[in-house]
Amino acid sequence: xxxxxxxxxxxxxxxxxxxxxxxLIWIVYVSLKTNYEFYLDPWALPESxxxxxxxxxxxxxxxxxxxxxxxxFVFGGLILGVTVNTMAAYILTRxxxxxxxxxxxxxxxxxxxxxxxxxxxxxxxxxxxxLNNSLTGLILLINVALSAFDILLMSSFMRSIPKxxxxxxxxxxxxxxxIFWKIIFPLSMPGIITISIFRFLNLYNxxxxxxxxxxDPSKHTVAVSVYYANTVLRYTSNYVTLFAAIVxxxxxxxxxxxIFQKRVVAGATIGAVKG
Amino acid sequence: MNRxxxxxxxxxxxxxxSFVYGFLAIPLAFYLIFYLFPNILSVYYSFMKWSGLSxxxxxxxxxxxxxxxxxxxxxxxxxxxxxxxxxxxxxLSLALILAFFLARGQSKRHDLLQALFFVPNIISSVVIGLLxxxxxxxxxxxxxxxxxxxxxxxxxxxxLGNTDTALLALVPVYVWVNVGFYTLIFTxxxxxxxxxxxxxxxxxxxxxxxxxxxxxxxMIMGVISVSALFLVLMTFRSYDLVLILTGGGPGGAxxxxxxxxxxxxxxxxxxxxxxxxxxxxxxxxxxxxxxxIVAKFIIDKLTKTDDIEF
Numbered sequence: 001x002x003x004x005x006x007x008x009x010x011x012x013x014x015x016x017x018x019x020x021x022x023x024l025i026w027i028v029y030v031s032l033k034t035n036y037e038f039y040l041d042p043w044a045l046p047e048s049x050x051x052x053x054x055x056x057x058x059x060x061x062x063x064x065x066x067x068x069x070x071x072x073f074v075f076g077g078l079i080l081g082v083t084v085n086t087m088a089a090y091i092l093t094r095x096x097x098x099x100x101x102x103x104x105x106x107x108x109x110x111x112x113x114x115x116x117x118x119x120x121x122x123x124x125x126x127x128x129x130x131l132n133n134s135l136t137g138l139i140l141l142i143n144v145a146l147s148a149f150d151i152l153l154m155s156s157f158m159r160s161i162p163k164x165x166x167x168x169x170x171x172x173x174x175x176x177x178x179i180f181w182k183i184i185f186p187l188s189m190p191g192i193i194t195i196s197i198f199r200f201l202n203l204y205n206x207x208x209x210x211x212x213x214x215x216d217p218s219k220h221t222v223a224v225s226v227y228y229a230n231t232v233l234r235y236t237s238n239y240v241t242l243f244a245a246i247v248x249x250x251x252x253x254x255x256x257x258x259i260f261q262k263r264v265v266a267g268a269t270i271g272a273v274k275g
Numbered sequence: 276m277n278r279x280x281x282x283x284x285x286x287x288x289x290x291x292x293s294f295v296y297g298f299l300a301i302p303l304a305f306y307l308i309f310y311l312f313p314n315i316l317s318v319y320y321s322f323m324k325w326s327g328l329s330x331x332x333x334x335x336x337x338x339x340x341x342x343x344x345x346x347x348x349x350x351x352x353x354x355x356x357x358x359x360x361x362x363x364x365x366x367l368s369l370a371l372i373l374a375f376f377l378a379r380g381q382s383k384r385h386d387l388l389q390a391l392f393f394v395p396n397i398i399s400s401v402v403i404g405l406l407x408x409x410x411x412x413x414x415x416x417x418x419x420x421x422x423x424x425x426x427x428x429x430x431x432x433x434x435l436g437n438t439d440t441a442l443l444a445l446v447p448v449y450v451w452v453n454v455g456f457y458t459l460i461f462t463x464x465x466x467x468x469x470x471x472x473x474x475x476x477x478x479x480x481x482x483x484x485x486x487x488x489x490x491x492x493x494m495i496m497g498v499i500s501v502s503a504l505f506l507v508l509m510t511f512r513s514y515d516l517v518l519i520l521t522g523g524g525p526g527g528a529x530x531x532x533x534x535x536x537x538x539x540x541x542x543x544x545x546x547x548x549x550x551x552x553x554x555x556x557x558x559x560x561x562x563x564x565x566x567x568i569v570a571k572f573i574i575d576k577l578t579k580t581d582d583i584e585f
Contacts, residue, residue, distance in 0.1 A: 004379070004380075005376055005379050005380050005483075006483055008483075009376040009379070009380075009483060010376070010380075012372060012373070012376060013373060013376050013377065013380075013385075013388055016369070016373055016392065016454070017388055017391050017392070019451070020391055020392060020394055020395065020451075020455075021391065023406055023410060023417065024394075024406075026417065027406065027409075038415070039414075039415070042415040042417075042420065043420060084302045087298055088298075088299060088302060091294075091295050091298060091299060095291065095295060097291060097292060097295050103299070103303065106307075106311070107306065109311065110306075110310055110311070112568075112571065113311075113314060113564075113568075114508075114512065114563065114564055114567035114568060114571070115310075116512050116533055116536075116560060116563050116564070116567065117313075117314065117317045117557070117560030117561055117563060117564040118310065118313035118314055118317060118560075119536070119537065119560065120317065120320065120536070120539075120540050120553055120556045120557055120560060121312075121313035121314075121316035121317045121320060121557065122309055122310075122313045123540065124316070124320075124327075124553065125308060125309060125312070125313060125316070126309070129308075140305070141305075141309060144301065144302055144305040145302060145305035145306035145309055145310050146299075146302045146303060146305075146306045173284055175280075175283065175284070175290065175294075176290065176291065176294045177294065201397055204399070205397075205398070205399035205400065205401075206399075207399060207400050207401050207515055207519070208515055208518075211541075212541055223399050223400075223401045224401075226401050226402070226405070227401045227405075227519065228544075230405055230408075231544055231545070239415075242405075246402055246405060246406075249399070249401075249402060250398065250402055253397050253398060253399070254394075254397075256397075257394065257397045261390050261393075264393070264397065265389075265390065265393060265459060268393075268396065268456060268459065269459065269460065269463065
């Protein structure tokens, strides 16, 4: 379609862009006001920039330890989940062995199941295996299990790796373990980056799991911590600090999106099959 | 160590199977125990009375009879249906218009707009929930301020605190979050329509609205209907935004089935503590399971006949 848009069309596009961006900008500039200015007129720009709101947010909400927890939770989970599923994709798509079809079928079953009904029994099992109220436990619960989505995505990337590379390595006596790490893993990098970004976003943004499983405040991740901060700071009417905390919590996802925007968008369309 | 290595290289069959099963065993066990088995367990629990403390007690179909006589359950289900109807209609109409304009634009600036529209998809539900709670806030909310600009005084009106407006106020939140994703899907679909189809329409001086209605929508109808079904399923299942925005309140006005199930076992801030009821929660979960599986069957039927690359 080579025809140019009418002015009306461009206005509609700009209005929607405004509706996405303006609330986010509003959070940022409120986070730089004093509470007094905020109550006087939530719209007005701040007289002077109150960066102290940020130091307040970091100290009153304990964001230091909270971020350490989050880094452990997100990167621990990411490394574990991506390694497990990359290796599983290799085994399930590039090796021939008895029982493969059956196991692949069992894994793909999860694409068909709605998943909402497992919330309660999964919690019972996690408590039974003592995975609750521990960051490590939650990492294991979420990331060790095979993920049909990751395996599908990885296998589509691995399909293009020529078989000859593997075969010649095997001639030279390399074990499957060596073949995986020396040949398959580096050549699957584009796929690994894609599933890593999605796992990062899912883990960083995950609210329900940490909310259910991490009852001890010293183990909270950013998402849960901001949720609880809302209830506390709302009653003390300290909104500017809350806004500062929200801005801080937004930065990592926005940075990752800014860097990997093309991959996120491309992966999201593939991810639609997950729905 | 070297002897093991030698043994394995002499017996490649053993080496392969020990590698395959040795590696897959634990991830597969986790998947079976924590993701597949709970589906069976939820059926079992749905026949039990259990608070999580004492031993579960078999009560037959009592959880289900309670469910079918529970006005709160029906009320939540009604809310789900309201959202399931309104959210897809508004989201997809908006996404269609935006995608149409983006596909016609096809400049760097339009690519940037598309990337911008997608931003709500990568933000956590906590931030989205709090952001919209501020927009709807009665004292300093952006929405009331907007009304103020056009001379309507809504000061002190709490959109999420009022039983008449709370449920409908959830719709724009879902729309805001989802439009970007469907705009992306539709833009790709529209770009796939061959140019030759437009030429005669453009020659005859058709307006944007006519091209959208007469050419674009019929051409990508398959993608639109699959998107509608996906969005219906997603809206039906989701409850985290409601949990953060209202916790199901005020007075159950925004309660949805997923959250109702959740609240049977987990404590939601701002609501009264209750004895956990694992059996009843599981029965609600099974009903949700059945509804979603039936809907999925319908989707699979439709996607097969339309062969859409989704």
